[in-house]
Amino acid sequence: MRRTITLTITALVAAATLTACGGSGDDTEEPASEVTTSEESPAEETPAEEMSTDLATAESSLGTIVVDGNGMTAYYFLKDTKDSGTSACSGDCATAWPAITTESDTPTVTGVTGEVGTITGTDGAQQITIDGRPIYTFAQDTAPGDVKGQGVNDVWYVIAPDGSEIDDD
Numbered sequence: 001m002r003r004t005i006t007l008t009i010t011a012l013v014a015a016a017t018l019t020a021c022g023g024s025g026d027d028t029e030e031p032a033s034e035v036t037t038s039e040e041s042p043a044e045e046t047p048a049e050e051m052s053t054d055l056a057t058a059e060s061s062l063g064t065i066v067v068d069g070n071g072m073t074a075y076y077f078l079k080d081t082k083d084s085g086t087s088a089c090s091g092d093c094a095t096a097w098p099a100i101t102t103e104s105d106t107p108t109v110t111g112v113t114g115e116v117g118t119i120t121g122t123d124g125a126q127q128i129t130i131d132g133r134p135i136y137t138f139a140q141d142t143a144p145g146d147v148k149g150q151g152v153n154d155v156w157y158v159i160a161p162d163g164s165e166i167d168d169d
Contacts, residue, residue, distance in 0.1 A: 054102045054128060057111035057161045060145050062168055066112055066130065066159040068100045071144030072137045074130075076165050078155040083132035090122040097136040097149070097156070099127040114163020131163035 055074065058067045066074040077097065079088040089097050099121045102108075107128050109116050114130040121127030127134050138149030138156070149156045150168060157165035 052108055053110050054104070054107035055100070055109045055112050055116065055130075058144065060147050060158070062147055062150065062158050062166050064111075064161055065147070065166065066114075066135070066161060067144065068137055073141055073145075073147050073149065074100055074135045074159045075138060075149050075156050076130075076133050076159055077136060078157070080134050085119045087119065087122050087127060087134040089134070089136065094122055096139050098139065099123070099125065100135045100137060101125040102128050112161050112163075114159075114161065130159060133163075135159060 053069050055069070056067055056071075057064050058071060059065075060073065068074060075097065077087075077089050077093075080086075081088070087094075087099065089099070101121060102118060103126070105118060105126070107116050107118065112130065115132070117129045117132070118126040119129055119134060121134070129135065136156075138146075138152075140146075140148045147158055150158050150166070157167065160166050
């Protein structure tokens with residue numbers, strides 16, 4: 001009984017964190033069911049570890065891709081200049097394509113083999129880069145695995161774990 005309560009509280013904290021980071025209200029139920037169904041697992045730290053990862057990889061309709069700590073697809077913006085240390089996406093662009101940020105100078109990464117770093121983003125936060133290019137999510141992707149931003153305006157592309165952009169043409 002005590003374990004179930006602990007896992008449920010952990011799930012509620014995870015759901016609140018996802019919602020505070022821009023998730024929709026629908027996100028609150030899914031993490032709770034995932035955590036409570038893994039009740040048999042002895043590793044109670046797993047949800048906290050997953051939340052502390054800045055970047056990881058996941059399977060999608062485009063193959064293995066880079067995702068942020070919430071499982072949302074990561075994208076490159078072709079108007080960004082590699083190794084410039086700046087983002088070309090601000091204002092309305094940054095609203096539609098939020099920067100993937102971190103609190104750390106060395107982001108926590110799982111499965112990404114491209115070179116990961118940070119720059120100061122247009123909002124002053126530490127924006128994560130892969131191979132010297134800033135990375136973003138897409139506001140219209142509403143669930144992990146969505147790749148609705150792929151190819152938008154021929155300037156937005158999903159990122160492969162090695163740092164290359166995925167071109168599905």
